[in-house]
Amino acid sequence: MCGIAGVLTLPGGERPDPSLLARMTDTILHRGPDGRGHHVDPPVLMGMRRLSIIDVAGGDQPIGNEDGSVQVVFNGEIYNYRELRAELERQGHRFRTASDTEVLVHLYEQHGDAFPSYLNGMFAFALHDRTRQRVLLARDQIGIKPLFVARLPGQLVFGSEIKALLASGLVPRELDHDALAEFMSWEYVPAPRTLFRAVRKLEPGCTLAVDLRSGEIVERRFFDLPPADAVEHRSEAEWADRLDVVLGQAVRRQMVADVPLGALLSGGVDSSMVVAKMGRDALTFSIGFDDASYDELPHARRVAEALGVRHEVEVIRPDVRTLFDHLMQFMDDPIADFSIFPTYLVSRLARRHVTVALSGDGGDELFGGYDTYVAQGMARRWQRLPAALRSGVVAPILDRIPPRPQKKGLINKAKRFVEGARLDPALGHARWRLFLESALRSRLFTGAMAERQTQQPEAHIHRYMEEAEGRDPVDRALHVDMKSYLVDNCLVKVDRMSMACSLEVRVPLLDLEVVDLAFRMPSSLKLRDGATKPLLKEVTARHVPRESVYRTKQGFSIPIKHWLNDTFRELTDELLAPERLHADGLFQAGTVEALLAEHRANRANHSHIIWAMLVFQDWQRRWGVSL
Known part of the structure; x- marks a missing residue:
């Protein structure tokens, strides 16, 4: 396991000082405290930090082919590398290490850009083919390992973490407002966006081929779920x-x-x-x-x-x-x-x-395994009840009952079910994961923030739902969750x-x-x-x-709804202070104050929204992001 980072200079771009590579890889020391390696071959700068797992003594990177014309930096593990190596050796390839990383360069020589489809593992890598003057980036089929990319005028910057890209000094720190709306709605930013406007995630099962002579960049998908x-x-x-x-x-x-x-x-x-x-x-x-x-x-x-x-x-x-x-x-x-x-x-x-x-x-x-799949089935029966009973009796009663202090329980689950059942049925099971629905979104975001949005935060769910057309409702939900959540x-x-x-x-x-x-x-x-x-x-x-x-599923969580009222109260008051919110111009201070008051009085559980705002406010301050 490792972390990788690099800068590719494209035609017309200014070649950066190679010393920036050390700055970039130093930011991800925690991903690889056992060593580091750099490949400096302008216009290509590639580096890595290594956590030694396989071939501890001999697996240092970058690793090349027999004549050194192909070099790779790699994050992850290839679980079928022994079988691949045996086949490559039968085809005449010579290995000098016992590491899984070396399989990549020889597999590329044998199969070209299609070679990631032969890999069973978790991985993100950058491979430089000096002879053909090109670089191939790739991310594993499921997306277990991350890879971030910033396409800039004259350069392409990549890394296992965004902090490595920022350390290059080349990537602007500007907020993507569509991504913020997604983050507040779902608690994560769906690929390919990130909260940084200039930075994108390479999606799972994809390669990015960069021609260093022409500057052409081609993204291809080499894997998808069974149809x-x-x-x-x-x-x-x-x-x-x-x-x-x-x-x-x-x-x-x-x-x-x-x-x-x-x-x-x-x-x-x-x-x-x-x-x-x-x-x-x-x-x-x-x-x-x-x-x-x-x-x-x-x-x-x-x-x-x-x-x-x-x-x-x-x-x-x-x-x-x-x-x-x-x-x-x-x-x-x-x-x-x-x-x-x-x-x-x-x-x-x-x-x-x-x-x-x-x-x-x-x-x-x-x-x-998720309750959201069960809820979707229950929703069909719920809709068969008379609207007057649903909206006029059951929902108002549950709205008036305060949330219970325990993690789940019948009351908390019933309240969450009714909340989700009110949302757009086109979202299917995902509506029970939507923590900031459109009505509250319009009250929480300022007009200036809303004007900067170019798409609805639910767009990725609709896209994956369309991709899964033809599957039955359960497999459709699983497809959506595999692709995003x-x-x-x-x-x-x-x-x-x-x-x-x-x-x-x-x-x-x-x-x-x-x-x-x-x-x-x-x-x-x-x-x-x-x-x-x-x-x-x-x-x-x-x-x-x-x-x-056969016991009740609990999930892996913490008592955050209580911690927000005591342990994190001071931090909440600091990061969500009205004067700060006014200055930032993203959140309506009055709406935030009302949410905090309801949560602290136990009239409602707004922990998901409050926590998302805390994380975002800290993120913006920590990384100096321009709003």
Whole structure:
């Protein structure tokens, strides 16, 4: 695992001082504290920081082919590199290291720009072909590893984190107002945008080919999810057996490392399944909170004991105010997901013992694990009720009931369901993820902010819904989440928070063979009669106690709605002060004050909106962004 960065000078552009490469890679030291390497061959500057995982002694980068005409800097892991290497050696290629990185240059020689489609792994890389005077950038099929790009007059700047691009001194720090509306609405910015107007994400499964002679830049997609007509018909028993085997193969593939390896265990279905497939020698890590409704330690302990694995735990009572300042350093591409806190803390615990950890991320998006999918089914029955009963009786009663202090509960879930059911049904299940709907958006944003928006924040959902035309409702929802919520929120959280601890986290449930299998099985095996993940649970129950599998899903979160009223109150008053909001000209101070008052009086839970504003305000101040 590493971090990469670089600058490509295009025709007519001024070549920068090569010393800026050190500045860029120094900003991502946490991604690779074990070493660094630079490739300086004007007009190409490419650098990297290395976290040594495979071929610790011999895998330093950049790595080239036999004559050095092709050079690569690489972030990630290639899980099928041994098979690829064996085939390349049969075709006459000679290797000088035992690393997975070297496979890339020889595979490029063999297959050209199409070679990323042969890779099973998580990756982002930059490859320079000196002979053909071109550079190829690529990002893995699912988007597990990030890659940011800024196309500027005469230059293209890239890196694993936006802070590396900013360190070049070439990228303007200007706000993208459409991205802000998306961020406030969804708690993340959908690809390809970022909050910086000049910076874009290379989308998953895409390459960016740069011709250094002509300046032509061509983006191509080399991967997409299996199409709607790929669904196969087998018996449920056959699907269960096949899934059991494929999951085991994926976990074993991702356990290859020359350094200590463990797993993050929440006690939920996905992480429990991963640990079960690792075997009894697994080393697992869990954290808990002193708030019982947020504490999953008993569930994790039960699974660890049943599997007979070594289990390290820590009950967290962190100084979250200080922790906020630390974590925001890694949020130059921010998300407003509360669970950055527990993700960072469990990563920090794991890093004391191992360099690599497996996690269960991706199971919900592949196998139907979210309540939003259940809510969408319930909404169809809800709409059959008389409108007078829905709008005149049930909804007003729930509106008057204050939110309960616990994490979920029947009242909180019912209130959230009714809130989402009022929104545009064209958004499908995603309406229960929309935290800033259009009516509140119009009251929260100033007129000046609204005038700068060129599209609606829901546009990406509609785009992915159209892409998934032909799939049934469940698979359509999964398609949307795989394309956006997973890659632009969940995987960002895991990447940023684990790499902040110099910990590599791997996600076997997003192995390409698992993804392919999931989109070939009928949706009835992913959601059935309001029950989530029926097939994955059935398979997991073969290895883990049934009471651990068939329990209420909690999720990985923190008591943020309470912390906003005490621990973060001073920060909230500072960052959301009326005079500051007036000066910035983005948010209506009166609306913000009303939201804060309702939240603090427990008349409503506005934690998602308040937290998103806090994260944005800190981001803008921290990175000196022009509004």
